[in-house]
Amino acid sequence: xxxxxxxxxxxxxxxxxxxxxxxxxxxxxxxxxxxxxxxxxxxxxxxxxxxxxxxxxxxxxxxxxxxxxxxxxxxxxxxxxxxxxxxxxxxxxxxxxxxxxxxxxxxxxxxxxxxxxxxxxxxxxxxxxxxxxxxxxxxxxxxxxxxxxxxxxxxxxxxxxxxxxxxxxxxxxxxxxxxxxxxxxxxxxxxxxxxxxxxxxxxxxxxxxxxxxxxxxxxxxxxxxxxxxxxxxxxxxxxxxxxxxxxxxxxxxxxxxxxxxxxxxxxxxxxxxxxxxxxxxxxxxxxxxxxxxxxxxxxxxxxxxxxxxxxxxxxxxxxxxxxxxxxxxxxxxxxxxxxxxxxxxxxxxxxxxxxxxxxxxxxxxxxxxxxxxxxxxxxxxxxxxxxxxxxxxxxxxxxxxxxxxxxxxxxxxxxxxxxxxxxxxxxxxxxxxxxxxxxxxxxxxxxxxxxxxxxx
Amino acid sequence: xxxxxxxxxxxxxxxxxxxxxxxxxxxxxxxxxxxxxxxxxxxxxxxxxxxxxxxxxxxxxxxxxxxxxxxxxxxxxxxxxxxxxxxxxxxxxxxxxxxxxxxxxxxxxxxxxxxxxxxxxxxxxxxxxxxxxxxxxxxxxxxxxxxxxxxxxxxxxxxxxxxxxxxxxxxxxxxxxxxxxxxxxxxxxxxxxxxxxxxxxxxxxxxxxxxxxxxxxxxxxxxxxxxxxxxxxxxxxxxxxxxxxxxxxxxxxxxxxxxxxxxxxxxxxxxxxxxxxxxxxxxxxxxxxxxxxxxxxxxxxxxxxx
Ligand SMILES: Nc1nc2c(ncn2[C@@H]2O[C@H](COP(=O)(O)OP(=O)(O)OP(=O)(O)O)[C@@H](O)[C@H]2O)c(=O)[nH]1
Ligand SMILES: Nc1nc2c(ncn2[C@@H]2O[C@H](COP(=O)(O)OP(=O)(O)O)[C@@H](O)[C@H]2O)c(=O)[nH]1
Ligand SMILES: [Mg+2]
Ligand SMILES: [Mg+2]
Numbered sequence: 014x015x016x017x018x019x020x021x022x023x024x025x026x027x028x029x030x031x032x033x034x035x036x037x038x039x040x041x042x043x044x045x046x047x048x049x050x051x052x053x054x055x056x057x058x059x060x061x062x063x064x065x066x067x068x069x070x071x072x073x074x075x076x077x078x079x080x081x082x083x084x085x086x087x088x089x090x091x092x093x094x095x096x097x098x099x100x101x102x103x104x105x106x107x108x109x110x111x112x113x114x115x116x117x118x119x120x121x122x123x124x125x126x127x128x129x130x131x132x133x134x135x136x137x138x139x140x141x142x143x144x145x146x147x148x149x150x151x152x153x154x155x156x157x158x159x160x161x162x163x164x165x166x167x168x169x170x171x172x173x174x175x176x177x178x179x180x181x182x183x184x185x186x187x188x189x190x191x192x193x194x195x196x197x198x199x200x201x202x203x204x205x206x207x208x209x210x211x212x213x214x215x216x217x218x219x220x221x222x223x224x225x226x227x228x229x230x231x232x233x234x235x236x237x238x239x240x241x242x243x244x245x246x247x248x249x250x251x252x253x254x255x256x257x258x259x260x261x262x263x264x265x266x267x268x269x270x271x272x273x274x275x276x277x278x279x280x281x282x283x284x285x286x287x288x289x290x291x292x293x294x295x296x297x298x299x300x301x302x303x304x305x306x307x308x309x310x311x312x313x314x315x316x317x318x319x320x321x322x323x324x325x326x327x328x329x330x331x332x333x334x335x336x337x338x339x340x341x342x343x344x345x346x347x348x349x350x351x352x353x354x355x356x357x358x359x360x361x362x363x364x365x366x367x368x369x370x371x372x373x374x375x376x377x378x379x380x381x382x383x384x385x386x387x388x389x390x391x392x393x394x395x396x397x398x399x400x401x402x403x404x405x406x407x408x409x410x411x412x413x414x415x416x417x418x419x420x421x422x423x424x425x426x427x428x429x430x431x432x433x434x435x436x437x438x439x440x441x442x443x444x445x446x447x448x449x450x451x452x453x454x455x456x457x458x459x460x461x462x463x464x465x466x467x468x469x
Numbered sequence: 470x471x472x473x474x475x476x477x478x479x480x481x482x483x484x485x486x487x488x489x490x491x492x493x494x495x496x497x498x499x500x501x502x503x504x505x506x507x508x509x510x511x512x513x514x515x516x517x518x519x520x521x522x523x524x525x526x527x528x529x530x531x532x533x534x535x536x537x538x539x540x541x542x543x544x545x546x547x548x549x550x551x552x553x554x555x556x557x558x559x560x561x562x563x564x565x566x567x568x569x570x571x572x573x574x575x576x577x578x579x580x581x582x583x584x585x586x587x588x589x590x591x592x593x594x595x596x597x598x599x600x601x602x603x604x605x606x607x608x609x610x611x612x613x614x615x616x617x618x619x620x621x622x623x624x625x626x627x628x629x630x631x632x633x634x635x636x637x638x639x640x641x642x643x644x645x646x647x648x649x650x651x652x653x654x655x656x657x658x659x660x661x662x663x664x665x666x667x668x669x670x671x672x673x674x675x676x677x678x679x680x681x682x683x684x685x686x687x688x689x690x691x692x693x694x695x696x697x698x699x700x701x702x703x704x705x706x707x708x709x710x711x712x713x714x715x716x717x718x719x720x721x722x723x724x725x726x727x728x729x730x731x732x733x734x735x736x737x738x739x740x741x742x743x744x745x746x747x748x749x750x751x752x753x754x755x756x757x758x759x760x761x762x763x764x765x766x767x768x769x770x771x772x773x774x775x
Pocket of ligand 1: 580581753755
């Protein structure tokens with residue numbers, strides 16, 4: 014059920030390869046898979062239809078490039094179109110260009126993450142942009158909601174508007190603005206109660222708040238797990254209050270996040286920020302190029318490279334790259350990698366970001382690759398002779414028995430390690446062929462199997 | 470749980486969002502014969518209700534076998550499709566039952582963040598109180614800001630005591646102490662709230678396993694129910710949620726919340742087929758009395774707008 018698109022498309026494209034031109038049937042077949050992938054990723058049906066229609070047109074009118082296969086060309090068009098739909102490359106910053114105190118209004122359904130995001134935003138603006146931020150909760154509906162924001166504000170080290178029992182949301186909003194003006198705050202973040210798009214009364218209430226405060230940003234906070242209803246929510250909030258930006262929360266989950274595409278298509282508003290955890294610092298800019306790959310189930314290559322870059326010491330990486338270039342990635346290097354991987358996060362999550370590596374990641378996951386296992390693998394490698402580490406192909410039955418005995422594991426464990434090393438070095442070779450620059454430039458298309466030349 | 474007023478309320482909520490679907494199906498139904506085009510539109514209507522492309526295709530394929538090329542009226546198609554879907558859901562529509570001999574029945578409430586766990590505990594507590602039982606609540610979410618106070622307010626609202634520890638306290642220890650207390654007081658139900666957690670966070674899932682392990686030191690049969698609370702707004706990721714929570718903490722049943730909104734929660738059809746876990750109840754509002762039993766036919770009708 015969760016087979017990813019790259020796998021499915023690989024099959025389709027295998028058949029297309031080498032035909033040289035894009036014909037209607039090729040495109041239709043590939044786009045059927047794309048449609049399914051988008052629906053499984055929870056992109057809303059009307060949005061999927063529009064998207065597929067636009068891509069079909071582009072694909073049919075595209076100049077056929079000599080250097081690539083038709084399949085690759087289709088996927089490049091799909092990927093580019095997705096990025097464009099999501100807002101084009103790069104992040105859109107918050108717009109706080111208004112006279113201080115600048116009001117920011119948080120709206121959305123119940124439980125979408127508004128209050129947490131208000132706290133995160135407070136922390137971010139206060140610490141990174143040195144703004145004086147006031148947090149105010151207008152949520153008089155959910156039990157202890159105002160207290161929740163007050164506690165988050167304390168955690169963030171940002172002031173919050175004192176709670177006055179029995180006050181209406183409008184009255185709180187007015188008090189927040191006047192307090193901020195009097196006390197010289199730069200930004201006032203107004204958190205509101207969650208409301209259903211069909212609740213007219215509450216929608217009128219939030220509109221009244223907007224009219225009273227004229228927010229510079231009205232942020233719709235949406236859960237990344239949202240399904241087809243995303244379009245209804247987006248439309249209703251946009252009609253009621255006018256959305257200037259979208260925040261997608263729980264991107265630390267494993268939902269594919271198709272709602273991003275739906276919301277963006279319906280409101281035209283950019284996705285400005287994403288929530289990636291429950292802690293207050295877990296707020297990031299939205300990068301369409303990363304989410305495009307995630308929606309398609311093709312992995313976040315740029316994210317992988319960045320994360321790897323942060324973690325692996327530069328020199329080590331360069332050394333490794335040089336070795337890889339010569340095709341000399343050996344078990345010694347693998348042991349080094351194992352140590353780095355424990356630093357980078359789980360191997361499977363790293364591999365999960367690589368297109369085509371999904372299966373390998375799943376295998377690794379099955380084998381419950383954890384710190385303990387990594388250490389055991391390291392022990393196995395340490396029981397090998399330097400010669401064995403350099404040339405694993407010489408490790409036959411009797412050597413395996415000796416290594417197993419030396420590291421206190423079974424021969425099967427040794428075999429497993431060798432197999433994993435094999436898989437990994439194959440993949441490493443593929444990554445290396447492109448180099449990190451290549452990865453950045455060509456994105457995930459560069460890693461698709463069967464790719465022969467660059468796009469340009 | 471009485472179902473009076475449920476559907477009038479549910480329908481009222483759904484009316485707006487379903488306009489599109491309704492007109493879609495109505496369009497299908499002005500034709501006399503149910504042809505390929507009509508079936509395709511029906512399938513799309515199901516996809517738009519979050520059934521997912523695979524489940525929608527399967528239901529329509531079955532529907533096709535019996536109905537294709539038949540002369541059908543609008544009502545017939547809708548009613549039949551609803552019945553087909555209800556047949557999938559009927560086996561899992563089972564109420565959450567307590568064993569009156571157990572003092573207490575231990576119920577652990579779990580789910581991803583913000584789905585409605587705490588609210589559902591308040592609702593369940595009221596429901597059992599009204600039946601003359603004595604629930605007791607445990608504020609096992611010691612992580613999220615003001616989660617304890619939130620449950621305490623629910624306790625006051627419905628008249629049930631709430632056991633709480635200091636912020637950051639170990640939820641397993643708290644649950645253990647609460648169980649001793651509930652036993653000593655001869656309570657009928659112990660409802661344990663937990664912090665929302667994403668199923669892909671192993672350490673947090675292991676924390677739930679620890680709560681269960683610790684409870685079992687005192688009562689080897691506890692917890693007697695592990696309720697997974699799902700938000701009806703959730704799309705296909707609900708399948709992964711159920712799979713992982715079931716695997717990690719042996720979920721025994723599901724509550725679907727926020728069905729008073731425009732989301733229709735069609736993913737439960739795939740859940741019913743894939744996991745067969747009981748669907749106990751649905752949440753239809755933010756108030757204590759907004760909990761209803763899960764009714765397969767009515768839910769299915771909601772999906773196809775009968
Ligand atoms: N409309 C509607 N809102 C609901 C329903 N159930 C819960 N809510 C609301 O959803 C929001 C989140 O509910 P909670 O009960 O706090 O959810 P939770 O799962 O305990 O959340 P965390 O503990 O933060 O993970 C609150 O605003 C509730 O009032 C429902 O059936 N319908
Ligand atoms: N994992 C994760 N949890 C989040 C994120 N944002 C919010 N949450 C959690 O979601 C739940 C509901 O958040 P809250 O801010 O109260 O939502 P509100 O009802 O919209 O104000 C809480 O348990 C938060 O900790 C996120 O980006 N990732
Ligand atoms: Mg809130
Ligand atoms: Mg809660």
